[in-house]
Amino acid sequence: MIKDKVVIISGASSGIGEATAKLLASKGAKVVLGARREDKLKQLADAIAKAGGQAAYQVLDVTQQSENDAIVKLAKDTFGGVDVMFLNAGLMPNSPLSAMRTDDWHQMVDVNIKGVLNGVAAVLPTFVAQKSGHVITTSSVAGLKAYPNGAVYGGTKWFVRDFMEVLRMESAMEGTNIRTATIYPAAISTELLRAIGDKATSQAMHGIYEKYGIPPERIANVVAIAIDQPEDTTINEFTVGPANQPW
Numbered sequence: 046m047i048k049d050k051v052v053i054i055s056g057a058s059s060g061i062g063e064a065t066a067k068l069l070a071s072k073g074a075k076v077v078l079g080a081r082r083e084d085k086l087k088q089l090a091d092a093i094a095k096a097g098g099q100a101a102y103q104v105l106d107v108t109q110q111s112e113n114d115a116i117v118k119l120a121k122d123t124f125g126g127v128d129v130m131f132l133n134a135g136l137m138p139n140s141p142l143s144a145m146r147t148d149d150w151h152q153m154v155d156v157n158i159k160g161v162l163n164g165v166a167a168v169l170p171t172f173v174a175q176k177s178g179h180v181i182t183t184s185s186v187a188g189l190k191a192y193p194n195g196a197v198y199g200g201t202k203w204f205v206r207d208f209m210e211v212l213r214m215e216s217a218m219e220g221t222n223i224r225t226a227t228i229y230p231a232a233i234s235t236e237l238l239r240a241i242g243d244k245a246t247s248q249a250m251h252g253i254y255e256k257y258g259i260p261p262e263r264i265a266n267v268v269a270i271a272i273d274q275p276e277d278t279t280i281n282e283f284t285v286g287p288a289n290q291p292w
């Protein structure tokens with residue numbers, strides 16, 4: 046059931062996070078929106094309220110543990126608890142390793158890996174105590190296979206795969222009923238490519254996305270399917286992409 050669930054969404058200011066917030070709110074979820082761009086969050090929360098839904102928002106930099114803790118507190122203070130944590134914030138400044146864009150490497154580790162760790166650390170004590178909860182993450186098809194120009198991005202997304210699988214296993218062993226879902230999208234038309242500073246990589250990726258990209262609402266649908274399962278059922282992994290993209 047989606048109705049009345051309290052769902053925290055990181056990376057809610059655009060793309061997959063924004064589309065998911067709109068869809069879940071339209072199905073009666075209470076959504077708590079986090080990202081760095083406050084103006085975008087406010088616009089989205091206003092649009093959700095105007096459509097009859099419920100949303101709260103707060104600036105969130107997922108690399109800061111205190112800000113992850115604060116958004117969990119916001120969910121509890123505003124809506125009385127938290128049921129789902131959708132750890133979706135991420136960036137993909139791809140380049141060949143020989144371009145030595147080491148700041149980009151470290152930023153991907155900080156956001157795509159440590160952001161997931163910080164988000165789980167913020168919510169896990171609550172989920173363990175209440176013996177229920179749902180952690181959903183956006184990995185990537187780059188978390189399933191290697192792509193040139195994507196060594197670090199792919200590495201961060203492989204990390205998510207391993208981490209989520211162990212979270213699922215340990216929760217089952219400990220009897221805490223925490224459900225997990227890891228989503229592996231292929232080309233989804235969002236703002237993701239804007240972080241690519243390497244010119245040749247940017248051009249190549251834009252070509253791929255122009256040819257194949259499908260809207261972020263497709264991933265929102267999958268998040269809704271995962272949440273909508275009975276409480277005793279986990280759909281653990283989804284690989285989702287354009288039907289015409291070989292990925």
Ligand SMILES: NC(=O)c1ccc[n+]([C@@H]2O[C@H](COP(=O)([O-])OP(=O)(O)OC[C@H]3O[C@@H](n4cnc5c(N)ncnc54)[C@H](OP(=O)(O)O)[C@@H]3O)[C@@H](O)[C@H]2O)c1
Nearest residue numbers: 056058059060061081082106107134135185233235236237
């Ligand atoms: N689009 C695709 O083809 C595709 C494919 C596979 C996987 N993914 C994954 O899907 C997820 C969502 O990306 P998207 O495609 O929807 O791209 P997007 O439109 O660029 O959205 C990325 C979101 O992450 C947020 N973000 C970035 N750094 C952050 C930080 N430090 N703290 C908090 N939020 C941060 C951005 O918001 P602010 O800038 O406002 O903070 C934005 O809301 C990412 O994890 C991405 O790796 C996307």
